[in-house]
Amino acid sequence: MHSIDLTYVGSGIHEELVAHVADQEGYFEDEGVHVALRDGAVWPTQRVRGGATIGLGRALLSRMTDGIQWTVLAANTHRPLFWFLGRSEIKSMDDLRGRRLAVHGARTAPGCFARIVLRKHGLDPDRDLQCVERIPGDYQMDLRRLRDGSIDAAYVGSTLSPEQIANEDGLSVLCWVGDHLHIPTVGIAVDPTRIPLHDPALQGLVRANKRALRTIAEQPQLAVGHIASFHNRLTLEEAQQHYERYIRPHFTTDGRVNLALAQQGVTEVANELGIPAGTVDQMYLPAL
Template identity: 55%
Template structure:
């Protein structure tokens, strides 16, 4: 049996669900690979590049800024899974002008994508919005600050069900990021300097993840049961509604990237970072049928 280190660099179903399903359903074992899942959330790029990585947003930014030749071998979705949650009185992203917004750091995928979306709404993220930067993950402090009124809105990920939280507190979901900015994200990437993309262990992981994507698309009851493990602060009805609204329509099944969408996104990210796009989407997203 092959072995491989697989690091996640964010928390929540968007990052972990496919891996969790592949493990629980024994897809890794069926493919002949033992996966050591590692928390790489605070690892520096040099440590990350020694194994396979789930987060494509972070590796894309790392290639643009640091020149690390990451390649993506599998894509789960091109609709980033985070939301703008706001107190009453705000109805659109444009209404965030002059408001206090909790955001991810600008060097992260969600942070960079948020800045792009704010600009699309006609806002300069450095001048028109008062940003409160905090690390992604547990958004409990954001919810507390929203209740206290010390912030007006927050960009939150899927460690919670945003629509359920908004309904419970009388807040608004201003926007789903995946509706505003498309970029192939979350999957499997490697640095060919250290890991051959054709390595049998890598190909086995890709195969197992594509089987897990099939479960997400074709087995809603099974997927909702697994989602409940991540979203155990919500009812089954809330989790199922989240799956039906955001997971099922957003996640693909073949692991392939839409290169036209990806090319536009890579250029937008490079422009936001202030660096040249020295490679094409096809150079980064090398998704194709697995050889496993």
């Protein structure tokens, strides 16, 4: 049996769902590959590049800024699963003006995406609000700080179901990043100087990933059950609603990258970082 490390660099169904389905349904085993799922959220990029990674946003930024030749072999979605949540008195993105927002750092992929969306709403993240930087996590401390009033809004990821949290805690869902920025953010990428693209373990990993994507699309109840296992505060009905809103319409069924969307998203990221965008065709390869 072949083996390969597969690193997620942000917790939640955005990065973990497809790999979780492939693991739990035995698809890795069917491909004759042992996949070691690793939590690399706080790992340096040099350590992440030792295996395959799910985090395409982080891979993109390190390719653009550090010259690491990350190559994407499968994309799970072009819709980043991040949301802006605000206290009850904040009803829209415009209400963030002058407020305190807990958010990822500007030079991280989620933080860069947040700044792009803020600008699309007419907000300068450096002047129009106070960005309180924090590292990725499960966002429970953000919810605590929203309750005690030490922050006014938070930029959160898919360890939470935003509508359920908003309903329970009296918060407002201000916007979903995936409505405003389209870019491959999760899938399978490697640094080919570390893992050759023809590596049999990598090829088996990509095939299992594609099979899991088809399962998520074609077997909704199975997918909903897996989502509920991540979000165990959700009822099955709420997990179904989350699946229908954020997963079923927006996750690919074949792992292929929409190059036009990718180019548009990469250009927006490059503009935010103040660097040349370049073309995307060498980073995003057809799915195996």
